[in-house]
Amino acid sequence: MRARLLGIGWVYLLAISGLALVCVTVFGNILTSFADQDVDGQYTFANYVELLTQKHLYSVTGRTALLGVGTVFWMFVFAFPFTWLLARTDFRYRTGLFTLLTAKLAIPGFITAMSYVWLFNPTSGLVNTLFGMTKFTGGALFDVYQVSWICFLQGIVLVPGGVFMMLPAFRNLDASLEEAAWVSGVSKYYTVFRIVLPLLGPSMVAVCIFYFVLGVEMFDFVAIIGMPGDVLVLWIYDAIAETDGPPNLGFAGAAGVVLFVICGVAILFYARFLKQARKYAVVGGKVRASAPQPLGRWRWAAYFWVGVWVMVSIGIPVVTIVWVALVPYFQPPSIAALDTINLDSFRDALAWIGEPLRHTLILMAGSIVVAASLATSVTWVVTRSRNGTARWADNIVFLAPAVPTIVTGVAFQFIGIEMYHWIPLFGTIWLVAIAMGTRMLAYCTRTMNAASLQIHFELDEAAYVSGVSMLETFRRIFLPLMAPAIFYSALMVGMLAARDLTLPLVMNTGNSEVVATLIFNLQTNGEQNAAAAVAFYMIFVLSILALVARRMTGMQEIRGHDVARRNGLLSRLSGWVAELARPARKRRLEYGS
């Protein structure tokens, strides 16, 4: 009975809660930055004074920006040719490359980071030891503790996201634009430079800016490698994880605001380029993809470059982890070491994993419920309500990625403490789940918006003019048609929540250890073999999830009435990584004609 009273108001209520949570991350962070460290409930400028008088503020801010740029560079160096291969060439192993890119999602960044530290740290890195060249023997062969290494590693793990984000732009480029140049007597080579690249330009720049933001806010690598690469994210973490004394949330907040401003400005530029990219989109009509161009001898270069990426981003980490998990203590490969191989670490890991696994499952379930239910409602309001709130909601969600994950963590910690009297969630895994769900909300909404825009509006209107109420239409028409997108989003949220290190680490008060933080802590405490074994389990389970997601979307591409029929997996994955999936024009479901 009550459902009828509020009617479609329920959906608005959920959507507004979602937006409110996003706002909490922003205002919570700003509030935190003014919180007095010593007197509870007092507000002060002291944190900013402390921040601005830091000796290295400028060099750290500069290095942070450099980190973003370097990350984008390495991402682009791989992602651009890969996208080109997938979208425009007759590259033989396109499906294989696609599967590898998906599989990479199953290897969390911090595990990649960990494996590289094991290989290349200057004191005991396996490679350095193998060649007998460490810091102790007069100079290491490799030293992973460099900003350039962080850039490189962050870059290579972001490649799949970059490819999935660029692909729609490549695919939506109308072949007739090129053909018009060819039949006008322009050579194919010159056409690429004068027609294709300029048209793709704005979307490429937009993707790069977005990855700058990710590069700047990413914590996985900085957490494990970053001690010499002093950057803002690390300042925030150090302030929270003070070794002597209570966490300095205020200082973390102030540094968070600086990081937020950097990311916010970048996101504004991103929005501008995205708008530019949309101007180039062919209005209406169906886009015909260009015929695949033969690679010819260039295919060897393609195999080589794909091979390099697969080796550095998948091969090296996985092999390293398996090796370290198999040997009883940390040592480079040798004939002697081969004799000591055993499965003890895998067995021991099971003893460690119980409680963290339980927390991880709660975290996954909680963030799925929060993100999926709120995002579905936000999507309905943004794409289907034709209401003044829609624009607002859209803008808030659009800006949400500007709030760095670590800042989200700080904000929720602060709010959790402030609200503890009323809602005692602080210190529990539940608060982490809510923060995680909020963090995922923006990505989820993107995916769902793209799916929703492909469901013809007349399907809703047909229900309204047939006498069906809005709430009933939401339940019986909108939800069933969105089900594949919602299910897919839930799967991705689950996967990303399980592999995320940042929020559980920042929000960990001792009672909420998850598998990711377990691995991090084992590694920090020098128990590499156990860390490797747990990491192996994690990659194994995540791979299954990733492959299920891949299969599921593959299946839907075949089924006729899929909501995201045209780009299937692509549009959704890209929606994940962010916004290019926001279609430049409303693709519509057309059947029959």
Add this chain to the structure above:
Amino acid sequence: MAVLQTRRLEAKFPLRDGVVHALRGIDLDIATGEFFVLLGPSGCGKTTMLRSIAGLERPTAGDIRIDGHPIFDAENGFFVPPDQRPIAMVFQSYAIWPHMDVFENIAFPLRRGRLKMDKDAVQDRVSEVLEMLGLDALAARPVITLSGGQQQRVALARALALQPRILLMDEPLSNLDFKLQVRLRAQMRDLMHRLNLTTIHVTHNQAEALETGDRIAVMSEGRIVQIGDPQAVYHRPENEFVARFIGDMNIFPAVYQGGNGDTARVETAFGQLDAQLTSREGFAAGATCMLGIRPEDIEIDGDIPAEAANLVTGTVASSSYVGEGYVHTVESCGQPVRVRRHHREAINRGDSIRLHFPPAETVVVAPSDGLDMEGLEGGLAGEEAARAS
């Protein structure tokens, strides 16, 4: 008794740069059982009109009544939401719910909508419409496996099952191939007449409008520029816009000289001609007006009765074969005149020829300077495209 009444209906949509004035004071009265057509080029406001009746758009001024009960009144902000209006609608895209089968598509609104019918009643009602539209064999089929024509019938069945007071149809045939369109036009009109169902049909296709409509309202730029039965709209256009939009008509500038209210004498480049005065407003002597005649109404040498007035002489500039006959362009006093003949014989280029504009088929209308003549091209182009596909 009018089923539907609208008064002074206005609709404005804000755009980033200005306002679109989609409806500019529409007054309509539609009688029970009438098959009413809203015809016009794209952007003329016909779909906005239909969606306003459905409750999918909210007009900015005026009021709408169904059976005398207000369903919208801008003055006191009264608005009945679409699901509470006694209507049903067929969409251009058909809007068949792809996750339900044929039966469920029809049953869902009956069960969950305004009517809240019980299970047995739903079963009966659905079977009834399925049978009526020859869909009984398809009841359990998933709708995505249906052809365009079948989907269109499911959409119609869903609407008819609701037994609405008014059935709204938004270009329901435009996604079908041309031959099927032509076949369905007559079927659709007959069905609605048999059910005595009041129907409002929106289309940009004039052939469809002329063939199905009991009455046609021609719209341009948010106004109804002529309303009447198909014969009146075709043969007695009231203004230049309708004359140009419906069918093919030669239009020449003219100067009004005099007349008796029904007929007029005008001065043209060809000299003095007599014609029917179809324009609603009269003209003062010396006023600018437009003379129109359809190419198929012009008679040529041999057919022209003796002692006929309204004669024009010219030379044949070109002849095109168009299948059912020839279209000749005759150059006369510097004006091209199109003449359509259903005879097989061509006429040589350069031949001198006499033309007769029968006064009963020649019309004098007011020039429509203010109206969107470019939009009209769009309408015709749309028609061409529909034929081509």
